[in-house]
Amino acid sequence: MTKIKVLVVDDSALIRNLISRLLEEQGEFQVIGTARNGKEALERIPQLKPDVVTMDVEMPEMDGLVRLPWFWCSVFR
Template sequence: MAKIVKTLVVDDSAFMRNILKKILTSTGKFVVVGEASNGKEAIEKAKELQPDLITMDIVMPEMDGITATREIKKILPNVKIVMCTSIDQEKKVIEALEAGADGYIVKPFQAQKVIEELNKLFPDE
């Protein structure tokens, strides 16, 4: 039996969070335990929920995903963080990976690509 992966979905767009939740839960492997709409909220939820995985939007109000990633990695060094980015944000992706992100997925989300990327971080036993 594959391990269930507790996931926190972070995006300032409720629409994007819902799309991602559908993709994640369709696998039966990823369980969405919480959501946040900005980096500050993401840090609070990460402390509270102790997820295995966080999908993190890069561009958000209050605190961006890169800053939030740095902060969360200090508190939860083992959590996997996957950045969500639009195609034109290559510099930001590199910055995010340097901040401790473990990978990235591109918007608009393609279910197959999202699942492939996440399965690299959480291979089936």
């Protein structure tokens, strides 16, 4: 069975690790990368091509609420 590829985005290393571990323990997810903020996620999404992105809504530099419209515009143009 093909695992769902996930990019975990959060400014807290503790939360990134916790979410990654919880997802990996489910068996159907593969965490293919992490990012500290929306800006890093923006750089990593084209390279990693995740199926799912988990994203904190409040982060420094570029939070999830700012990043989300940029993502949709770049993917669905």
